[in-house]
Amino acid sequence: MRTLAGQVIIITGASSGIGEATARRLVRGGARVGLSARRADRLEALARELDPAGTKVLAVAGDITNAADREKLVAATRGKFGRIDGLVNNAGYGTRGPVEMVPVELIRKNFETNLFSLIALTQLVLPHLRERGNGCIVNIGSVAGKIARPLSSIYDSTKHALEAITDGLRGELKPFGVRVTLIRPGFILTEFVDAADAASTGIIENAGPYAPYLGGFRVSYDKLRRIAGTPDDIARLVERALTADNPAPRYSGPFHAKVFLFLKWLLPDRALEFMVRLRK
Numbered sequence: 105m106r107t108l109a110g111q112v113i114i115i116t117g118a119s120s121g122i123g124e125a126t127a128r129r130l131v132r133g134g135a136r137v138g139l140s141a142r143r144a145d146r147l148e149a150l151a152r153e154l155d156p157a158g159t160k161v162l163a164v165a166g167d168i169t170n171a172a173d174r175e176k177l178v179a180a181t182r183g184k185f186g187r188i189d190g191l192v193n194n195a196g197y198g199t200r201g202p203v204e205m206v207p208v209e210l211i212r213k214n215f216e217t218n219l220f221s222l223i224a225l226t227q228l229v230l231p232h233l234r235e236r237g238n239g240c241i242v243n244i245g246s247v248a249g250k251i252a253r254p255l256s257s258i259y260d261s262t263k264h265a266l267e268a269i270t271d272g273l274r275g276e277l278k279p280f281g282v283r284v285t286l287i288r289p290g291f292i293l294t295e296f297v298d299a300a301d302a303a304s305t306g307i308i309e310n311a312g313p314y315a316p317y318l319g320g321f322r323v324s325y326d327k328l329r330r331i332a333g334t335p336d337d338i339a340r341l342v343e344r345a346l347t348a349d350n351p352a353p354r355y356s357g358p359f360h361a362k363v364f365l366f367l368k369w370l371l372p373d374r375a376l377e378f379m380v381r382l383r384k
C-alpha cells in the first residue's frame with residue numbers, strides 16, 4: 105500500500121464531475137495535483153478552494169486536444185512540483201446519435217478528445233515515470249467500453265478503444281515499474297449528460313427515421329438516474345488504484361456497473377442486445 109502524501113498527480117477534466125471529485129479526494133489525501141480543463145474560471149476557483157496558499161494545487165487551463173496545452177500542463181506541473189508520479193486521464197465527453205447521421209468530423213472530434221489526446225498526453229508523461237521506475241497511469245473508461253448501445257456507439261467505441269490501449273500500455277510498462285489501470289464507471293451524476301446534449305446538437309434534431317426512438321433513449325437515461333452514483337464513488341476508485349502496490353487491471357463502480365459488466369460476461373450477445381435495444 106502506498107500513500108498519496110507527497111505524490112504529484114496530473115488530473116485532466118478537473119473542472120467538474122469525476123475529475124473535480126478526484127482532485128478533492130487526492131488533495132485531501134496529501135497529494136499535490138496539476139489540474140487541467142478548458143474552463144479556467146472553474147479550475148482556478150477549485151484550486152483556490154482546495155489550496156488557498158497555492159502550494160499543492162496547480163491549475164493549468166487548456167484544451168486537451170491542443171498539443172501546446174498538453175505540453176504546458178506537463179511542463180508547468182514538473183516545474184512547480186519537481187516531478188510527476190501519476191496521471192489520471194479523465195477528460196472526455198460523449199457524442200450521441202445514430203451512426204448514419206453523425207458527421208464524420210464530430211466522430212473524429214470525439215476520438216480526438218477521448219482517445220488520441222489521452223494517448224498523446226500519456227506519451228508526454230511516460231518518460232518521467234519510466235526513467236524513475238515508478239508511477240501510475242489511471243485511465244477513466246466506462247461500462248460503455250464493454251457494452252455498446254444504439255445511439256451511443258460513437259462514444260462507446262472511444263471507450264472500447266481505450267480498453268485496448270490501457271491493456272497494451274500495462275504490458276509495455278510493467279518491466280519499467282509503471283502501473284497502468286482502467287476504471288469503468290457506470291452512470292454517475294455529473295455534467296456529462298449536458299455536455300453530451302451540447303455535443304450532439306443538430307444530430308438529434310435531424311435524426312430523421314431514427315427520431316421516434318430518441319424518446320425511448322431519454323427514458324432509459326432517466327431510469328438510470330435513479331441508480332446513478334456520485335463522482336466521489338469513482339474518485340474513491342482512483343485513490344485505490346493510485347495507492348495500490350499492484351493495482352487491479354480494472355476497477356468498476358458503483359454497484360450497478362458491476363451488475364452490467366457481469367451480465368455482459370454472462371449473457372449471450374443476443375440477450376444483451378435485447379436489453380439495450382431501441383425502444384419507441
Ligand SMILES: NC(=O)c1ccc[n+]([C@@H]2O[C@H](COP(=O)([O-])OP(=O)(O)OC[C@H]3O[C@@H](n4cnc5c(N)ncnc54)[C@H](OP(=O)(O)O)[C@@H]3O)[C@@H](O)[C@H]2O)c1
Pocket residue numbers: 116117118119120121122123140141142143144166167168169194195196197198217244245246247288289290291292293294295296297299
Ligand atoms: N458521468 C458518467 O456517467 C460517466 C460514466 C462513465 C464514464 N465517464 C467518463 O468520466 C470522465 C469524466 O466525465 P464526467 O462524468 O465527470 O463529466 P463532466 O462533468 O462533463 O466532466 C468532463 C470533464 O472533461 C473536460 N473536458 C472535456 N473536453 C475537454 C477538452 N477538449 N479539453 C480539456 N478538458 C475537456 C471538461 O472540462 P471543460 O469543459 O472545462 O474543458 C470536464 O472537466 C469522462 O471521460 C467520461 O467519459 C462518465
